[in-house]
Amino acid sequence: MQEERRLAVLRAIVEDYVSTEEPVGSKALVERHGLGVSPATVRNDMAALEDEGYITQPHTSAGRVPTDKGYRLFVDRLTTVKPMSAAEKRAIATILDGAVDLDDVVNRSVRLLAQLTRQVAVVQYPTLSRSTVRHVELVSLAPNRLLVVLILSTGRVEQRLVELGADLADEDLVDLRSVVNRAATGEVIAEAVTALRALVPDAGTTPLGTVAETLVDAMSDHRSDERIVVGGAANLARYGDNFDSAVRPLLEALEEHVILLKLLGEASTGELLTVRIGHEGPYQELASTSVVATGYGPGDESLARLGIVGPTRMDYPGSMAAVRAVARYVSRILDEA
Amino acid sequence: MQEERRLAVLRAIVEDYVSTEEPVGSKALVERHGLGVSPATVRNDMAALEDEGYITQPHTSAGRVPTDKGYRLFVDRLTTVKPMSAAEKRAIATILDGAVDLDDVVNRSVRLLAQLTRQVAVVQYPTLSRSTVRHVELVSLAPNRLLVVLILSTGRVEQRLVELGADLADEDLVDLRSVVNRAATGEVIAEAVTALRALVPDAGTTPLGTVAETLVDAMSDHRSDERIVVGGAANLARYGDNFDSAVRPLLEALEEHVILLKLLGEASTGELLTVRIGHEGPYQELASTSVVATGYGPGDESLARLGIVGPTRMDYPGSMAAVRAVARYVSRILDEA
DNA sequence: TTTGGCACTCCACTGTCCGGAGTGCCAAGC
DNA sequence: GCTTGGCACTCCGGACAGTGGAGTGCCAAA
Numbered sequence: 001m002q003e004e005r006r007l008a009v010l011r012a013i014v015e016d017y018v019s020t021e022e023p024v025g026s027k028a029l030v031e032r033h034g035l036g037v038s039p040a041t042v043r044n045d046m047a048a049l050e051d052e053g054y055i056t057q058p059h060t061s062a063g064r065v066p067t068d069k070g071y072r073l074f075v076d077r078l079t080t081v082k083p084m085s086a087a088e089k090r091a092i093a094t095i096l097d098g099a100v101d102l103d104d105v106v107n108r109s110v111r112l113l114a115q116l117t118r119q120v121a122v123v124q125y126p127t128l129s130r131s132t133v134r135h136v137e138l139v140s141l142a143p144n145r146l147l148v149v150l151i152l153s154t155g156r157v158e159q160r161l162v163e164l165g166a167d168l169a170d171e172d173l174v175d176l177r178s179v180v181n182r183a184a185t186g187e188v189i190a191e192a193v194t195a196l197r198a199l200v201p202d203a204g205t206t207p208l209g210t211v212a213e214t215l216v217d218a219m220s221d222h223r224s225d226e227r228i229v230v231g232g233a234a235n236l237a238r239y240g241d242n243f244d245s246a247v248r249p250l251l252e253a254l255e256e257h258v259i260l261l262k263l264l265g266e267a268s269t270g271e272l273l274t275v276r277i278g279h280e281g282p283y284q285e286l287a288s289t290s291v292v293a294t295g296y297g298p299g300d301e302s303l304a305r306l307g308i309v310g311p312t313r314m315d316y317p318g319s320m321a322a323v324r325a326v327a328r329y330v331s332r333i334l335d336e337a
Numbered sequence: 338m339q340e341e342r343r344l345a346v347l348r349a350i351v352e353d354y355v356s357t358e359e360p361v362g363s364k365a366l367v368e369r370h371g372l373g374v375s376p377a378t379v380r381n382d383m384a385a386l387e388d389e390g391y392i393t394q395p396h397t398s399a400g401r402v403p404t405d406k407g408y409r410l411f412v413d414r415l416t417t418v419k420p421m422s423a424a425e426k427r428a429i430a431t432i433l434d435g436a437v438d439l440d441d442v443v444n445r446s447v448r449l450l451a452q453l454t455r456q457v458a459v460v461q462y463p464t465l466s467r468s469t470v471r472h473v474e475l476v477s478l479a480p481n482r483l484l485v486v487l488i489l490s491t492g493r494v495e496q497r498l499v500e501l502g503a504d505l506a507d508e509d510l511v512d513l514r515s516v517v518n519r520a521a522t523g524e525v526i527a528e529a530v531t532a533l534r535a536l537v538p539d540a541g542t543t544p545l546g547t548v549a550e551t552l553v554d555a556m557s558d559h560r561s562d563e564r565i566v567v568g569g570a571a572n573l574a575r576y577g578d579n580f581d582s583a584v585r586p587l588l589e590a591l592e593e594h595v596i597l598l599k600l601l602g603e604a605s606t607g608e609l610l611t612v613r614i615g616h617e618g619p620y621q622e623l624a625s626t627s628v629v630a631t632g633y634g635p636g637d638e639s640l641a642r643l644g645i646v647g648p649t650r651m652d653y654p655g656s657m658a659a660v661r662a663v664a665r666y667v668s669r670i671l672d673e674a
Numbered sequence: 675t676t677t678g679g680c681a682c683t684c685c686a687c688t689g690t691c692c693g694g695a696g697t698g699c700c701a702a703g704c
Numbered sequence: 705g706c707t708t709g710g711c712a713c714t715c716c717g718g719a720c721a722g723t724g725g726a727g728t729g730c731c732a733a734a
Contacts, residue, residue, distance in 0.1 A: 027727080039727095057727090059685075063726085063728095151484065234592050247574065376696095400697095
């Protein structure tokens, strides 16, 4: 019985603190939420919650503020991801359906996510690793120069310019194109790489060797894995206080895509909605920020991740709902493509 | 004679204010710069400079601060763009030479500029408008689905997926490819567009019509003109004070690429190093920021622009030198490609 | 176990004061 | 006619004390 009320008190504290940004006291709490008990009772509960480490007071005779542990409990047990309203769903659908290509989908998603949550949004480009090769095109720019274009199932296109040792006749180009495509088209990246390697046992300087090598290089190029788009940085302006402690490190992290990727988490974690709160991550500087992220991709595959980064004092239910909704719509679009 | 000294005083004020970030008084001025006159004399000069609108005092009995007009005079007449040191030049060359493709060049440039100037750097992708068509490739994905790939002289690749009304035989595809290329290859975008339009007088639903239409669309797609990369946002953290008045609007502008483009200026302005100081631009909110930008591109063409955005109180000579140096190296690289 | 009462704490805000830095002006000097 | 030293004046910003309010912890009674 008291246990239940204590949790209600914790929830009330989190909700109040998130909206007012100020430590919340016992009196305000009973007034704003219909707790049906007196402030004194709430005080007792608060003392208990503080003993257990869920809340803390900035100084004696101040209201209480949730700790990271408190937010964690709130997220895990006291909140259900509230579904988006019909209007919001329509807005998401309308905006994302207007996208013309993958770049556009990704860019629109970031903006959308940033708008919905009023936080900084981060979207990772679909990773190469699980996608398949749709087509390889070879374009002759000069007799001894070739443009190799790699088209993937996700819609990504990688191109490389190669210099051949010798001139290549048109018929040979046609041959080369079909050989390469027979080996790679339709295969998952990993398979395609092995197939291409099998074509040229010892890396020679033949046109085929050069092209295969280039393709393998393009496929294993991890720069593309690290591609990330960030949006809504203007929302950082709303942090207001603690500029140095919160905004500065975050601003720095946003530039370091490697760090962002770590924050978003591993794509292999699947579609699960993950929430990292405050100090729970490896980066001390980001102790006052939280990350809400999830995987997305066509079908039930999780090709990449997207999410938002914000202050620990954020609207978790809202953020979680928005992240999940956007991920679902993006996944659906990738499905259709 | 006095005129000369007045300018020296203005220069000293600008330099001091930029480095100390505090209003500079007459005494500190004579001490730090060997002006060879007494503080009282400097005060007279300052009063004159203030009358003419080059400097101002935040409040009575405070030191002086340069006005936008003061910075303008400083930039136009009191400073020479100091060349980069040999070490810096080497660093620029090393970093940029490592780039593997256009994307990489652009990304490295932004980072480099941000590092060199410790400001926010902005680089526009080479515009389509002046570049020429290197090749058009048509890839058959299914009998009635075609991937249209447009390759430009700048190394940019645009791709579009088109659905044909009917199936297309392989021979017809070969024909189609050569017709389109005969019309477009080697031409400047504008010419290519007219040539393609001439191919199909009335926009029909023939494969040729569809493809031509798609190409024209891809060429005139202004999304690509607007592509911009921003870096060094973490440097905003160094703004320190006036967060609301300076950082917030800038952060918002950085998200609006259209605004950024306007700030960078027209590419047609050529290679000229342009400096916009404070209120000189159309955006009131950015009254406390300055932009140093220049055009770049292969040969002497100015395909796009790059530059930095920072507080009006910035190191102009240093920024100008860095922007110019990076633009030159990037241009050189585009030359070679 | 809940509640009202009460003493206590601490912050945030306000007003006052004072020193320092800087200015403007004036009269004397070069 | 500039330049310079002197002097009175202004204003900011930090230090300091005082006050009110919000909130707490604890205790005894219901």
